[in-house]
Amino acid sequence: GAGVSQSPSNKVTEKGKDVELRCDPISGHTALYWYRQSLGQGLEFLIYFQGNSAPDKSGLPSDRFSAERTGGSVSTLTIQRTQQEDSAVYLCASGSAGLKRFFGPGTRLTVL
Amino acid sequence: EDQVTQSPEALRLQEGESSSLNCSYTVSGLRGLFWYRQDPGKGPEFLFTLYSAGEEKEKERLKATLTKKESFLHITAPKPEDSATYLCAVIAYSGAGSYQLTFGKGTKLSVIP
Numbered sequence: 001g002a003g004v005s006q007s008p009s010n011k012v013t014e015k016g017k018d019v020e021l022r023c024d025p026i027s028g029h030t031a032l033y034w035y036r037q038s039l040g041q042g043l044e045f046l047i048y049f050q051g052n053s054a055p056d057k058s059g060l061p062s063d064r065f066s067a068e069r070t071g072g073s074v075s076t077l078t079i080q081r082t083q084q085e086d087s088a089v090y091l092c093a094s095g096s097a098g099l100k101r102f103f104g105p106g107t108r109l110t111v112l
Numbered sequence: 113e114d115q116v117t118q119s120p121e122a123l124r125l126q127e128g129e130s131s132s133l134n135c136s137y138t139v140s141g142l143r144g145l146f147w148y149r150q151d152p153g154k155g156p157e158f159l160f161t162l163y164s165a166g167e168e169k170e171k172e173r174l175k176a177t178l179t180k181k182e183s184f185l186h187i188t189a190p191k192p193e194d195s196a197t198y199l200c201a202v203i204a205y206s207g208a209g210s211y212q213l214t215f216g217k218g219t220k221l222s223v224i225p
Contacts, residue, residue, distance in 0.1 A: 004155070033213070042116070043156075043199070043215040056206075091155050099144050099203050099211065103155035 002026070004094050004104035012110045013082055021077040021107045025094030032075050033101060034067055038088040046090075049075065082111045114139040118200050118216035125223050128189045133219045135200030136182040143211060145183050147176050148199040150218070156199055159185075190223045197221070 005024045013019050025032050034046040045059035049069045060066070064082075069075040079086055089108050093101040119134045137145070144163045148156035160169040162178040169176045173194065175186045185198055197218040206212040 035215075040217070042217040043201075045213065093155075100146075100158060100161060101213065102158065103148075105153075105155045108153075 004092055004102055006090075006092050006104040006107050008107060009105065010108045010110075012112065014112050015084060016081055018078065018080045019082055019109065021079075021090050021109070023075045023077070023092030023094075023104060025073065025075070025092070026096075026102060027073075029094035029096050029102075030072070031095040031101075032069055033093045033095075034075070034077050035091045035093065036088045037091055037106070043091065046077070079109075082109075084111045087111045114202065114204055114212065114214045116200055116202055116214050116216040118198075118219050120219060121217070122220045123222070125187075125190055125221070127191060127223055127225050130186070130188045130190070132187070133185040133198055133200075133221070134182060135185070135216055137200075137202045137214075138181075139202045139204045139214065141205045142202055143205055144203045145178055146201045146203065146213075147174075147183070147185055148201065150197045150199055159198075187221070190221075192223045192225050195221055195223045 007022045030051045032049040035043040037043050047067045048056040064080045067077045087110050089106040091106045093103045095101040116137045144161050147159040150156045160176040165180045167178050173188050177184045197220045199218045201213050201215040203211050203213050
């Protein structure tokens, strides 16, 4: 079966532009997570979706970051007015009833 | 605040030289501990879940153990293909039916032929 997929794999943008990152979770997984991984840092939690419940947005670093999940499946992470410090690898993970989480390959974002 | 500390940050081993990676944690309401392997340019790949102190899991040359304060990932007779960054993460209940996963910064393992 297909794993978690993310697109694009790489994104280069100019400071101040908006970007959208996409995540396609494993079919049937009700939980979806976004993480950010900066060079030399651990994975930083951003946001968590579980079924139809309100998302846990406690990890979003600023109001420039938002995410939505449509139809309980595909999710889009949007970063508005990008800054250079937003450069990182953005990882999406999905999971089912258990605690195990499966990660996608990530989107490497570079803000010039 | 939940904390996860991995050591060493980097480890170079000769092929066949066994060693251990450490993951120490402070967390309230621990529900489990994960080990992941991450290759350059890829997302983390799941290795093990440990749920309670004393538990051990094995997979090929890797064995993970758990105590109340730390976990070890033992690598026996490593091969160059074991070179990767190994990530530890703890999962704890954060209320309202959700769980928080906190990652360490990882140990970068290099196995030299």
